[in-house]
Amino acid sequence: MPAHAHVQHAPPALTEAEWAHARWEDDGGPIYEPPPGPQAGHWLRIAAALTDRLPELADREDVLVTCEQTTRSGAPAAFYPALARLEIDRALFAPLRPHTIDPSQPGDEENYPVAWGAFTHEAAHAAHSRWTTPPELRGTALDAAAQLLEESRAEHAHLNRRPGDRRFLRSAAHTLILADCTAKGVSDRWQAATVAALILARRDAGILDPDETEPVHDSVTQILGPDLLATLTAIWTAAHTTGDTDGQAMLNHAEAWCQALSANPAALEPAPDSQPGEHTGGLATAIGAVLGRVRTNEAAQNAAQARVDAARAARAEARAARAAWQRQAARLAEKVFAPGSRPYTPGKAVPGRRRSPVSGTRPPTPAEKAAAGQLARALRAAAYRERTPTVTASAAPPGRLNMRQALAREAQLAAGATLTATPWTRTTYRPNAAPPLRVGIAVDVSGSMDIAAAPVASAAWIMAQATALTDPDSRSATVAYDRSVTAITTPGRAPARVTQFDARGGGHSLAEAIDALTSALGLDRPGAGRLLVIASDGYYRPDEAARASQRITPLRADGCAVLWLAFAPDPHPLPGTALLELADPAQAATAIGQAAIAALATTNRP
Numbered sequence: 001m002p003a004h005a006h007v008q009h010a011p012p013a014l015t016e017a018e019w020a021h022a023r024w025e026d027d028g029g030p031i032y033e034p035p036p037g038p039q040a041g042h043w044l045r046i047a048a049a050l051t052d053r054l055p056e057l058a059d060r061e062d063v064l065v066t067c068e069q070t071t072r073s074g075a076p077a078a079f080y081p082a083l084a085r086l087e088i089d090r091a092l093f094a095p096l097r098p099h100t101i102d103p104s105q106p107g108d109e110e111n112y113p114v115a116w117g118a119f120t121h122e123a124a125h126a127a128h129s130r131w132t133t134p135p136e137l138r139g140t141a142l143d144a145a146a147q148l149l150e151e152s153r154a155e156h157a158h159l160n161r162r163p164g165d166r167r168f169l170r171s172a173a174h175t176l177i178l179a180d181c182t183a184k185g186v187s188d189r190w191q192a193a194t195v196a197a198l199i200l201a202r203r204d205a206g207i208l209d210p211d212e213t214e215p216v217h218d219s220v221t222q223i224l225g226p227d228l229l230a231t232l233t234a235i236w237t238a239a240h241t242t243g244d245t246d247g248q249a250m251l252n253h254a255e256a257w258c259q260a261l262s263a264n265p266a267a268l269e270p271a272p273d274s275q276p277g278e279h280t281g282g283l284a285t286a287i288g289a290v291l292g293r294v295r296t297n298e299a300a301q302n303a304a305q306a307r308v309d310a311a312r313a314a315r316a317e318a319r320a321a322r323a324a325w326q327r328q329a330a331r332l333a334e335k336v337f338a339p340g341s342r343p344y345t346p347g348k349a350v351p352g353r354r355r356s357p358v359s360g361t362r363p364p365t366p367a368e369k370a371a372a373g374q375l376a377r378a379l380r381a382a383a384y385r386e387r388t389p390t391v392t393a394s395a396a397p398p399g400r401l402n403m404r405q406a407l408a409r410e411a412q413l414a415a416g417a418t419l420t421a422t423p424w425t426r427t428t429y430r431p432n433a434a435p436p437l438r439v440g441i442a443v444d445v446s447g448s449m450d451i452a453a454a455p456v457a458s459a460a461w462i463m464a465q466a467t468a469l470t471d472p473d474s475r476s477a478t479v480a481y482d483r484s485v486t487a488i489t490t491p492g493r494a495p496a497r498v499t500q501f502d503a504r505g506g507g508h509s510l511a512e513a514i515d516a517l518t519s520a521l522g523l524d525r526p527g528a529g530r531l532l533v534i535a536s537d538g539y540y541r542p543d544e545a546a547r548a549s550q551r552i553t554p555l556r557a558d559g560c561a562v563l564w565l566a567f568a569p570d571p572h573p574l575p576g577t578a579l580l581e582l583a584d585p586a587q588a589a590t591a592i593g594q595a596a597i598a599a600l601a602t603t604n605r606p
Helices: 016-026 042-059 113-128 141-161 162-186 189-205 210-224 226-240 248-260 280-337 367-385 403-415 447-470 511-522 543-557 585-601
Strands: 064-068 077-080 085-089 357-362 387-392 425-429 435-446 476-480 484-491 498-501 531-535 559-567 578-581
Touching: 042 064, 042 085, 042 113, 085 113, 085 498, 113 141, 113 585, 141 162, 141 189, 141 248, 162 189, 162 280, 189 210, 189 280, 189 403, 210 226, 210 280, 210 367, 226 248, 280 484, 280 511, 367 447, 367 585, 403 531, 435 447, 435 511, 447 476, 447 484, 447 498, 447 531, 447 585, 476 511, 484 498, 484 511, 511 531, 511 543, 531 585, 559 585, 578 585
Parallel strands: 064 085, 435 476, 435 531, 531 559, 559 578
Antiparallel strands: 077 085, 357 498, 387 425, 476 484
C-alpha cells in the first residue's frame, strides 16, 4: 500500500552503478560523469526553479530539489530529511515537454497540478515532519503506523498555513494515492485500516470532501466494524493536533494504532493476507468510486473556477475599455466645449471649416423667463428630501414623558437601586441635502429637424436657467449634432440670451454628442439627478444608430434617465429611451421639465 515509501529518514542506499563508480575512483580512475540526456539542461533548470519556490511552501531554504528519471525510493516523489533533499519523478509532469515548464513563474503550476501536488506534499513533510523514528524501531509495525499517521498530519498542518494549496494536494491524492490503492487492492484488516488512514484521515484533514469518501467509509466500516473505525478515527484526529517535533506523541499514537488492530508494534509490518475477507474486494470497488467522485468534483470545481476567471477577466476588460472610453470622451468634451470652439467633426479631417448651425442669439421672452422660474420651483420641490428623525431618551426633560419609564424610575428610587429608567424622550430632525441636477440635451440639426429648432432652443435656455436657479451645483449643457457636434450651452454657465440655430446639416454624430455631454456633466456618475434628452426623429444609418445605442445602454445602467423627444410622425427612437411624441413643438420645455423632475425625484446621494 502507498503509505510512506516516499519519506526516507535514512540516507538512500547507493545503486550498483554508484558502487562501481566509487570503486573506480578509489582505484585512482578519473571521476565519471555520465553523458547528459537530450533534456538534461531543462530538467536542471526546472529543479533549480523548484528549489527557489520551495521556501514559500515549506518556509525552509536549505532543501535541494532534483528532478529524477526515477526516485531512489520508487515513489513519485520523496523527501530525505537527513540530506535535506527532495526528489520528484519527471513523469509527473507528463505530457508537458520540459522546455514548456517554468516553475519560476508563479501560476505556471496550474499546467501540472499533479506534479505540483506531489511537490507540495513533500514540502509539507519538509516543513512539519520534524521528528524521526528511533533507528532500532525502523521497519517495524510501529514505524509503519507512525509514518502512516504522519501523512495526513503533515498535510493538515500545511493547510493551516496555506489553505490555497488544497486543490493541488487533492490532485496528488486522487491521481497518485487513490489510483495506487485501487491498483494494489486490499486483502486484510491492516490494509483496510491503511486505506482509512490514507483516505478518511485526509477527509478529516480537509483535503477530501465527506461526500467523496462516503463509499470508502461504508466499506471500511463493514471490514473493521464501526467501533474499531471510531477508535482509529480518534487516533488520527489526535495525531492532527500533535506538534511538529513531538515524536514521542506520534509513536504513542502509532502504538495505539497497532494495539487496536492486534498487531505487534515491535514486529515487522503485517504482510498482506493470502486469504482476503469477504468484504475486502468491495473496498477496492469503493476506492474506485471515491476516485470517480473526486474527479467529478474536481472537474466541476475547475469549471466553476474557469467561469469565475472568465468573469473576472471580462470585468477587467470592461473596466479597461470603460477607462479608455472615458479618456476619449474627455478629450472630445474639451474640443466641443472649449471657449470659442467651432463645430467638431469626428473621424477623418474634412477640408475646409464646418459651418456652425448657430444663427444668432435673442433675448428671452417673458414667457420663457416665467417658464424657467416655474421649472426651478418644481425642481426644488422634487429635490426635497424629508428630514431624518432621531429619537433619544433621557432621565431629565425636555421631551415627552413616558409614564411607564416614570413609574419604573419611582420604583428604583424607592428600592434604592441604581437609576436606569429614562422617562423623557425627544425627537430631533436632521435635514437632508437635496441632490443636484445634471441635464444634457442633444439636438438633431439635420435637415429633417428644422421644425423643432426654435422650440428646442427655447427649451435649452429654460433648462439652463432653471437648473442654475435650483441649486448652485446643478448644471446643464446643450449640443447640436449632425455630422459635426456644436456646443449650444456650456456646462455650469447659464446663458443670458437664447441661442438660435438652423437645422440643415447631414449625418448624425449622436454617439459623439452623448460622449461630450456624459464627460462634461458626469452623466455616468452617481450623486445627482441625471437626465439625457435627445431631440430627433431617429432616421439614422444602421452604423450611426448602433454606435449611439452603445452609449445609451451603459448610461441607463449607471442610473441616467434617457428621454427621446420626437416632433414628426412615425419616429424611430433608439432602444432604451423613453419616447415622448409632441404634436406641438412648443411643448418641449414642459416635457423636458417633467422628465427632469421624475429623474431627480428618484435620485439619492450615495
